[in-house]
Amino acid sequence: MHFLAILIFILLSSTHIVYSRFNTSVIPITKDEPTSLHKVTWSFKVRQWSGEPYLILDLEAPFTWKDCVIRHSEIPCGLEEGCRFPLQCDNPLCKEAKSYFNPICPSLNITDKYGCRICSVTPLNPVSNTCKISQLTTDLINLYLTNGRNPSPGPNQPFGTQFVLSCAPSSLLKSFPKDVRGVAAFSWSGLGFPRQLSSLDVAGKFALCLPSSSAALGVSFLGDGPFYFTNSPNLDLRSTLSYTPMIRKSSKSLGFYIKINRISIKSASISLPKAISVKLSSRVPYTVLRTDIYKALTAGFSKSINGIPTVTPVKPFGLCVKESAIGSGSGSRVPKIDVETESGKIWTISGENSMKRVGNGVACFAFVDGGSKAPDPIVIGTFQMENNFLYFDLVNQKLGFSSSLLGRGTSCSSFNFTEVAN
């Protein structure tokens, strides 16, 4: 065997990742301004490292995929593109991937002729809601570790760590931002980043801090911290978190849900159905509400900004005002929205997360009417998550939330990405 092939074989043979000093990895997040989607790349040296693609961050994807081609080469090969190790059908991760089969995707029976030599799956583009038939394979990923303050080189550098993902034909990239080449799964799935790539003792815990603009990086952490941002060097962000139970609807369900008891604005309760389940979604830019909830919340908000003149609404929103009338920062006249979670803890939505500046001096109430038959009564979108520190604990099934970090003088773009030695 070729030397490199032997080396890779050894790397791939180790069953799980052995981390040295730190057990938490760090992944930068970039906002795609035109679509409001957020994307990740393993490497934070985005400019220097052109080899790694951006992938859409997806809280509901069953597995990660990117546009790659699997060539079944008889010649042992090294790290070059196209040299991969396809999974067989009896691999436990193959079985798990297949358990999330999406009925909107084409049937996999045309792959029967390959028998157990491949693991056929159907990667999905969550923007166009289309899928293609492809197969699971292994790739190498170079994650950076962190002591909570700075990144440092991860294990197995420069080769990286084995990771299972699906290839997909380039045609599946249609409707994605130009520089995006696939999807990164941050879901309940055993193939998602949090469970597949964390060291064993912290597997299934990850933090998400979405940036509010494309001008600076946000950050995701795989592991249990600590987490520090530059503006508050002594504040471990874990200490800012309130927790509430996080629900997995079934073993086939990939979305993250919490329950809420009530919503109030300036201590006036919005009238809502009892114990509503709320989904957190990276696929929608603005929180989507079922019509009855949308109407109740918009009416309550409207009442609370009594005196601020409204202007013609700008789609997809239904309530807009003159930006100059609402102010910003601590002088903001936008009332806070208090969401009481199942645990009794309050997730406060402040003006930065409730009013979207749409241009021409207009700001809109950034919630969208999802229709009276919306499958989920409330789906929290990325605009409402930006600059909030969210900590997903899949093991103990709870969600930690900080509310807006801006009120604490920091933001999701405050992680120090200067690399230090391990």
Ligand SMILES: *[C@@H]1O[C@H](CO)[C@@H](O)[C@H](O)[C@H]1NC(C)=O
């Ligand atoms: C990382 O995990 C190892 C193995 O469980 C443990 O000994 C070590 O203390 C952990 N390191 C940190 C910084 O938590």
Ligand SMILES: *[C@@H]1O[C@H](CO)[C@@H](O)[C@H](O)[C@H]1NC(C)=O
């Ligand atoms: C695959 O499944 C579809 C729908 O279930 C069926 O119509 C088709 O005949 C099957 N094809 C093969 C090759 O078995």
Ligand SMILES: *[C@@H]1O[C@H](CO)[C@@H](O)[C@H](O)[C@H]1NC(C)=O
């Ligand atoms: C970022 O980290 C580097 C390396 O530790 C340090 O020299 C620099 O001062 C830090 N920057 C900020 C803004 O804290």
